[in-house]
Amino acid sequence: MNFIFIKNISIAHILFVLGISAIIALSTFSLFFQSIRLDESQSIWLSVKSFFEILNLTAQDVHVPLYGVILHYWMQLFGADIFVARSLSFLFYVATIPALYILARETANKQVAYVTTLFFALSPFILWYSFEARTYSLLTLMATLSHLFFMRMIRSNAENGKAGFFLSLVVGLYTHYFFLLVVFMQAVYVAVLYIQRLLHDLKETSGSKLQQITRLAALQTNTPEKKISLFRYAKHAFVHHKKLILSYAIAVASAFVLFAPWLIYVVSLGSASNTQPLVPAPSTFNLIQTFVLFMFGFQNQEIQSILVSLWPVSIILLFIVFTKRRKLAFKNIEYFALATFLPVALVFLVSYIKPVFLSRYLIFLAPTMFLLLSWTLLSFSKKIRYTALIGYTAISLSLLTIQITSAQTTVKEDYRGVGAYLSSQTDPSDIIGVSAPFTVYPIEYSYTGNSRIDTIPQWNRFKEGQRIPAFSQTELEKQVENYQKQYDELYVVLSYDQGYEDDIRTYLDSRFQLTSTKSFSNGIIVRSYKMNYNPKISIK
Amino acid sequence: MKSLIPKKIFSGNVNKALLVLNVIMAFVYIGWWFLPGHIGNPSLYAVLFIGEIYHLFMAITFWMTIWPNNKRIRKAPIQPETFYPSVDVYITVAGEPLDIIRQTINAAKNIDYKAKKIYVLNDNLVIKDDNWKDVERLAKELKVNCITRTVAGGAKAGNINHALTKTKGEIVVIFDADMKPYPEFLKRTLPYFVDRKVGFVQTPQYYTNHATNEVSQGSWEQQSLFFGPIMQGKDRWNAAFICGTNVAIRRTALVEVGGMCEDNIAEDFLTSLSIHQNGWKSHYIRDVLSEGLAPEDMLSYYKQQLRWARGSLEVLFGSNPLFKKGLSWGQKMQYLSSGLFYLNGIVVLIDITMPIVFLFFGLEPVSTTTMTFAIFFIPFMFLNLYTLYIASGKDVTFKAISFSQSSWALQLTALFSVLMNQKMTFVVTPKQAQEGNFLFLAYPHLAYIFIAVLATIVGIYNYGLNSSVSTNVAWILFNILLFIPFINASYKWNKLFDTFLPKKLPLASQDNT
Incomplete structure (x- = not known):
């Protein structure tokens, strides 16, 4: 400096x-x-x-x-x-x-x-x-x-x-x-x-400059001077910028x-x-x-x-x-x-x-x-x-x-806030469902609690070549049914809507009691639902 | 200081491909306007649409003007020794200061050509200037002829026509009293008259005082655009016209059309039209062969522009070139575009009013997203400006564009006076800066700023600061930025500081020096 x-x-x-x-x-x-x-x-x-x-x-x-x-x-x-x-x-x-x-x-x-x-x-x-x-x-x-x-x-x-x-x-x-x-x-x-060089050469179509170019082109291309054609001009322009x-x-x-x-x-x-x-x-x-x-x-x-x-x-x-x-x-x-x-x-x-x-x-x-x-x-x-x-x-x-x-900055994603919130709210009797599935990474990074983190739809990202499955209502119902058997509360983290966020929300709202909802920057929402009224695990 | 004078007025060669691209882009842009889905308020849309059609027409005629036409580009002919026509050099005088007239006479005497006679066309008597006898004495002192009119009429054109009856030279050369010719003027212009069909040869007007202040600078920059690509382009179409001074005219051609036209305030423009109608050829050479003075104050500039605007509009409405016989298609278009140029005022008014109408009343002429419009508009504008830049030899200035766009108020005044058939007298552009406050000439622009600010406040209050409001505010800002050089030139703003700041402050003392 x-x-x-x-x-x-x-x-x-x-x-x-x-x-x-x-x-x-x-x-x-x-x-x-x-x-x-x-x-x-x-x-x-x-x-x-x-x-x-x-x-x-x-x-x-x-x-x-x-x-x-x-x-x-x-x-x-x-x-x-x-x-x-x-x-x-x-x-x-x-x-x-x-x-x-x-x-x-x-x-x-x-x-x-x-x-x-x-x-x-x-x-x-x-x-x-x-x-x-x-x-x-x-x-x-x-x-x-x-x-x-x-x-x-x-x-x-x-x-x-x-x-x-x-x-x-x-x-x-x-x-x-x-x-x-x-x-x-x-x-x-x-x-x-x-092209600029070629046009420049072609523009010089009269007088000594033309002769100079034709002579030069003829020398460079070992061609008789009279036979200089457009192709030769193109070649001459190439020679000019050859290196x-x-x-x-x-x-x-x-x-x-x-x-x-x-x-x-x-x-x-x-x-x-x-x-x-x-x-x-x-x-x-x-x-x-x-x-x-x-x-x-x-x-x-x-x-x-x-x-x-x-x-x-x-x-x-x-x-x-x-x-x-x-x-x-x-x-x-x-x-x-x-x-x-x-x-x-x-x-x-x-x-x-x-x-x-x-x-x-x-x-x-x-x-x-x-x-x-x-x-x-x-x-x-x-x-x-x-x-x-x-x-x-x-x-x-x-x-x-x-x-x-500003918290309103469009690209801000407060997954740290989500992680902290979930860490304070959940225990092993709860399950966290993340949608869209690829948003599991920042939540996993920020979450310090002991609950299982799953994705909706379910995606086994540890299996090589495993693609994120397409959303299906039937699969969602099956997935939630399984949750009901094992967990007391489902915390759904919704962000990066891939076209099925509303389906998930509507299904859960119609079937389960919404116990809490919290919004974070740029549309990240955490909603919790009561899965089971008879706790199966008494670790709390 | 001759080293500072350009030998030629700048202009550049525009590639045909670029012009074709311009046309394509222009039609793509205007095509967008034809899509009915974009109509917002029908009345406003119609008005704006007409404005856009005007822009398109003016753009196309400009591209036509600068279209490279090799047929007309040739070297100046060589004057054979046998060609030695007699020349009358007219110096038109109408109230100019004596020392300026003296300089012009001396310069005319130095013109390198023997068969010339110099005439001072003294109109001071008919304009009731007390020094008319001084002009006669000056002519006598400098041993040139002086023709003093005793009967008024026809302004400058009348003065020239009167002189035509008193002189006999085969070629008539006209200089305003403040235009000092260079010695080579005739050597460079006369050879063109070897061709017996050539009616006149026009040369540029160069202002030696162009760097004096904002007004002279802006005025010169506008002139250089006109005498650069525009006049050269018109020359290609055999449509260069007489610009009142620095011109050599064949007497036969001039007499054939009845002398300089006295019915119109822009006598030179209409006379050229008549000469071309009679089948005469014209030439424009971009060599600077004389030097003069630009208006140094806004009032003089205003009067000059108003006269030109009024004259051209009179031609447009009274002698429309489109319906004139004897003109080629190219000449008709060139004359028409010159006349139509001064309708720009009405189009600028439409353009600058639309954002205000939206902000006050919420009326949108166009129904589209602002970004969609931008996608069509920006490339069109980009190519337009780039082409102008290249055509001017990269010499066009922001100030020139600003002065041109800011002349809307005076162009409207001219239009109104033509439509109302109001009388306007010929006034010679003052050769020295007029003292006074000419801010009133920028009142329309200042009023616009005031109304625009008000509209912005109302718009934000009514609709909030949404994207429609901000786009319209941005257009207003764009207009204001374009007007600033004109407003700046209309008033000595440092006087304000002199008024409000203590005189001992360094700023005040600097201004005083």
């Missing part, structure tokens, strides 16, 4: 340091006090298993294994605790900051680099996943590194950055399947460069060779385990919401819909981008625009065939989005620039505070 010690400390520097300090303070608070969430509990559950079990279960879960494996060894070193697991994600987040700084500095300048990293570091969305025991902060780091090394390759005509690029590809591919989109965007950009295209192709091909064993393994396993929540098809709201989330994080439904509906203000940004402004260098802006916006559009369209549109999967777009945003804001005239920067920073910090402290 050399910039802190420079002789002329400007307001921007002070703001930068203050911003970062505020983030650390707020984030530490977040790190210590947030409840474990569903996804995190799955990560921990998975990572305490053996190396090969991790590979097997991850493959069935339609994920890639790198994060699980790293977390496995990380927890072996430092302990199997949610704090330890989260600190790994935090490390990836911290590592992304200098990587993004270097990327922005090499792309634009120091000023843009400071602001980009500040925006990134301040982003409530980024921070949320920096303290979540999941793969997303690693994915962000790998995408940033990949952009960095890819740009170095582009700018040096593949003289620099090849090794870093190759490594970032391999690690990125093993981090998340969505990293494929980064690779795809880079391929598109290489194609764009090639870059070949280096890129070799790096990508090699990375895929290293990734292939995993794909083969996944295919050899056959069907997936179906342990994921249902992903709904996205709406146009989600499309814009993704970028709003990157900037302003997870807020309650009302704030989020208001933030998204403020989109007309963003048109002013377009006006700023496409009007004359202070000159601020930005190399390869087309790449960053492509890398930020095209994947969203692609995932959105694909989601109409198979819904995969989840904002967290798209987190790897955030670094380039912040780079574009900071460059745009810094292009403003001085007064507007400072107002916009201070305003944005203040809004981000405020929303970050709300995100951390």
Whole structure:
């Protein structure tokens, strides 16, 4: 952090340091006090298993294994605790900051680099996943590194950055399947460069330049000068970018060779385990919401819909981008625009065939989005620039505070609260029924009591390849009948409705006496029912 | 300071593929408007729909204007030695300061061409300016001709027509009194007249004082957009028009249409139309060949814009180019779009009023989720702005767009005066900054802000801060942000600080310097 010690400390520097300090303070608070969430509990559950079990279960879960494996060894070193697991994600987040700084500095300048990293570091969305025991902060780091090394390759005509690029590809591919989109965007950009060159050559269709090109193409392709055709032009354009295209192709091909064993393994396993929540098809709201989330994080439904509906203000940004402004260098802006916006559009369209549109999967777009945003804001005239920067920073910090402290934050899952409540209420004569079944992990993690925990519908997750069964009313009745024979009270934990929550509730309400009900953040409900009036076990 | 002057007005080449993409996206967007399921309040929807159709038409004619048409792009012809037409240089005077007229005369005398005669067209007598004799004396001192009108009529056009009867040059060159030509003016424009079908050659108006203040800057930035991609595009369609000054006109072409049109306040625009109707060709060259002064205060800017708006609307309603014989299809569209441009005021008013109507009365013109609309609107807008940016040679400014959009009030005034057939006199744009408080010119915008704030409060009170309310508030914010440079230019806001802050404060002392 050399910039802190420079002789002329400007307001921007002070703001930068203050911003970062505020983030650390707020984030530490977040790190210590947030409840474990569903996804995190799955990560921990998975990572305490053996190396090969991790590979097997991850493959069935339609994920890639790198994060699980790293977390496995990380927890072996430092302990199997949610704090330890989260600190790994935090490390990836911290590592992304200098990587993004270097990327922005090499792309634009120091000023843009400071602001980009500040925006990134301040982003409530980024921070949320920096303290979540999941793969997303690693994915962000790998995408940033990949952009960095890819740009170095582009700018040096593949003289620099090849090794870093190759490594970032391999690690990125093993981090998340969505990293494929980064690779795809880079391929598109290489194609764009090639087409640009081809069009440039074709445009020079008169005078000495044409002769020069035809002569050059003829020399390079050992063809008589007169026979130069469109194909030869295409070849000439290829020759121009030959080193870059070949280096890129070799790096990508090699990375895929290293990734292939995993794909083969996944295919050899056959069907997936179906342990994921249902992903709904996205709406146009989600499309814009993704970028709003990157900037302003997870807020309650009302704030989020208001933030998204403020989109007309963003048109002013377009006006700023496409009007004359202070000159601020930005190399390869087309790449960053492509890398930020095209994947969203692609995932959105694909989601109409198979819904995969989840904002967290798209987190790897955030670094380039912040780079574009900071460059745009810094292009403003001085007064507007400072107002916009201070305003944005203040809004981000405020929303970050709300995100951390508000119980209404949409992604908050108070399973710790549920666990504590159940621990205080239950004993071995009771049974806990969890629906949806995959939410058993965070409850199991947080629950310290002695009751048996079951899932509705019943799911034997310890049996290899066992998928979550479909809900059936008959099975539910059988399951509850069995409970009646053994237990006094049934505590039903309802969250992540998979379409049958109401059926469970209606059935139990109509058959049994509801003895208590308690709600937790974001729709998690615990309801208890009297199963038996003649206690069978007198342990209480 | 000639090194600061651009040799050419900026403009860029727009790819045909980009323009085609624009058209496709525009039709996708407008197609959305045709879906009946989106109709909210039918009356409001109809009004907004008409506005959108106007936007679409203006966008299409703009893309048509900048469409690369290689047929018209060629190098300037070389003037054969045998081609040496006589040239009358007219310097029109109507109340300008003497020192400015002197500079222009001297610059005209320095024009590198022997067969030229310089005439000062002195209208100071007919406009009852006391210094009309001083102008005559100045002309005598500088050894140029002076034609002083004694009978008023026809404003600047009348002055030129009067001079036409007194002079005989084959080519007539017109300069406003504040437009100093460069020596190469005739060397660069005359070669085009070798083609006997060429009626006139127009060159840009460059403002040397463009960096003086917010008004001159905004005014110049608007001008550079007009004299950049727009006039060059019109030239491709043989539809560049006379802009009152810095123009060389073939006498025959001008006399054939009865001289400069005196019936319209935008005499140059209508005269060009008539010349084109008679089958003459025109040329626009983007080389800066003279320099002048932009309005430096909001009142002068307002009067200039109002005159142009009024003139163009008069042409639209009185001499609609669509029904003029002798014009090509391309020329008709170009003239029509120039006239229609000044109807923008009414469309802007519609656009800025809709959010207020919703917030006050809960009436929605469009029934859809705001996000669905955004998906159609944002790509359309993105391509529009990107194309404008490229077409302007990446030189279009936010201020230029702001001034253009903020002119809705004066455009409405012009429209009203045309519809009511109110008389409007030709007033020369002042060459020096007028002193005074011109904030009143931004009153409509300030009133809008006041009403918008009120509407926001009412809207939130009535419906709560839901997504519909916030989208409408966002549109209001968007409009206000667009108006800010215009409002800022209309008043010296630092005077407020002078008033409210003690004079010894550094801020006040800085302003005073």
